[in-house]
Amino acid sequence: MFRWIGYGLAIMAVLALGFAAWVWLASARVLGRTHEAAPERLVQPSAAQLADAPRQARILGCLSCHAEGLRGRMMFEAPNVVKVWAPNLTELAARATDQQLAQAIRQGIGQDGRPLFVMPSPMYSHLSDQEVAALIVFMRSLPRAGAQTPRIEWGPIGRFALATGRFPDAVGRVEEFRVRQPFDLGPATAAGRRIAMTGCTECHGADLSGGRPTPDITAPDLAIAGAYDREQFRRMLRTGRPPSGRDLGLMGKIARDDTRHLTDTEIDQLHAYLQERAQRIAR
Ligand code: HEC
Ligand code: HEC
Known part of the structure; x- marks a missing residue:
């Protein structure tokens, strides 16, 4: 009987080792991938x-x-x-x-x-x-x-x-961001759409329909911004405080560190785009 227990343990040890080796090799393959970058055309900024x-x-x-x-x-x-x-x-x-x-x-x-x-x-x-x-x-x-x-x-x-x-990794998601973009609602809201694309999509998703910046944090569809008036939106993006007074965690930090530096005009452009987008989704 002890011999059978011994065999059982040995088999389990071999399986565990095999699993660990597979995880190691498969992850090393992912990390070891290399990519050929497309040539960058950098032009003189204004x-x-x-x-x-x-x-x-x-x-x-x-x-x-x-x-x-x-x-x-x-x-x-x-x-x-x-x-x-x-x-x-x-x-x-x-x-x-x-x-x-x-x-x-x-x-x-x-x-x-x-x-x-x-x-x-x-x-x-x-x-x-x-x-x-x-x-x-x-x-x-x-x-x-x-x-x-x-x-x-x-x-x-x-x-x-x-x-x-x-x-x-970031390379695969660049392709996702090329294909899945926030609604284009025309020239009147283009400036706000651009600010959202370069500043909000990281967490709120490539098309702003919600995302998961980390496995345990979710960021909502930005249709939620449709419920904000202009003043409330400015206050939230500067201080992290929403109308409800709730602590927004990661979003609060982003507001206090990053979006605080947007001008009033930029925040209003962003607001105008997100309002239009929210109405379009509600229709
Ligand atoms: C959410 C956090 C975060 C933000 C925001 C961020 N980075 Fe990074 N960046 C990283 C991390 C983490 C790495 C290392 C990634 C790795 O080694 O896989 C990195 C790597 C880099 C690299 C080096 C890549 C290399 O060759 O090793 C450059 C250049 C860079 N970032 C520039 C920027 C610039 C410019 C910005 C703003 C436009 C920026 N980063 C914003 C987290 C961030
Ligand atoms: C680093 C990640 C991150 C970035 C970047 C980010 N957000 Fe968020 N945002 C979150 C998370 C996470 C929540 C959910 C917070 C909660 O409900 O606790 C959130 C929530 C919100 C909410 C809802 C707040 C409420 O009333 O419940 C709004 C509006 C919002 N974000 C706007 C923006 C805008 C506009 C941008 C771009 C300028 C942006 N966010 C960029 C992570 C982010």
């Missing part, structure tokens, strides 16, 4: 775009994730899943070409061809050639400072998610 680039970098969230001065930081850690550093971009900018920086920003492809994770390149794929060029000039203008940042570290659960396709 003087106004160059002057506005530091503010754009705030609205777009570059400084929230990559830290003040873009010096990089440990962004978040989920034990056994993943430990994510947003890289020190002052270090990177000193080594990388404009092509490499641009392909990271809007194609989701790192300088060595590997797919990026967590970096919201799918959303930034909607930035224009000039806007990306202005961001690169801004990155290069910052003093080189801070320490080198490590690569993302994957734990066993994170590796399982990679192996089973549950943790998509």
Whole structure:
């Protein structure tokens, strides 16, 4: 009888090892993929775009994730899943070409061809050639400072998610963002639509119909903004406080750190687009 228990345990140990080896190999294959980036056409930004680039970098969230001065930081850690550093971009900018920086920003492809994770390149794929060029000039203008940042570290659960396709990289989602876009409601609301595409789709979904920025956080369809009047919308995007007074968690942080830097005009344009979109959905 002890012998049978022994065999049983041995078989289970072999299966467990086999499973661990499969997870390791399959996730290593995902992480080891490389991509050929499309050539970036970077054109000279206008003087106004160059002057506005530091503010754009705030609205777009570059400084929230990559830290003040873009010096990089440990962004978040989920034990056994993943430990994510947003890289020190002052270090990177000193080594990388404009092509490499641009392909990271809007194609989701790192300088060595590997797919990026967590970096919201799918959303930034909607930035224009000039806007990306202005961001690169801004990155290069910052003093080189801070320490080198490590690569993302994957734990066993994170590796399982990679192996089973549950943790998509930025490259595949760039394609999704090309195909699935928010309704185009014509020239009158085009400016607001663009702000939403480059600033809200990361969490609220490629077409703004709702998304899941992390496995345990959901962001609603932005039709919800249809219930806000102009003043309420301005207040929420500046302070994170909705009319209900509820604590919005991650959205509150985005408002206080990023969207606070939108001008009144930009917030009103965004509001006008989201109102139209909400009405169109209700019809
Ligand atoms: C939600 C957080 C977040 C935001 C917002 C963000 N990044 Fe990143 N970024 C990251 C992370 C994390 C990585 C590392 C990804 C990896 O190594 O897989 C990264 C990587 C990069 C890289 C380097 C890729 C390489 O070659 O290694 C560049 C360049 C970059 N980001 C620029 C920007 C710029 C410019 C902005 C604003 C327009 C921005 N990032 C906004 C999280 C963010
Ligand atoms: C980093 C992720 C993230 C980004 C970027 C983001 N949001 Fe959100 N947003 C959320 C989450 C998460 C919620 C849900 C908060 C809750 O219900 O607790 C939310 C909720 C909201 C709500 C509903 C608040 C309510 O009354 O319940 C509005 C309106 C909103 N976001 C507007 C925007 C707009 C406009 C943008 C772009 C300028 C944007 N968000 C960008 C994550 C994000």
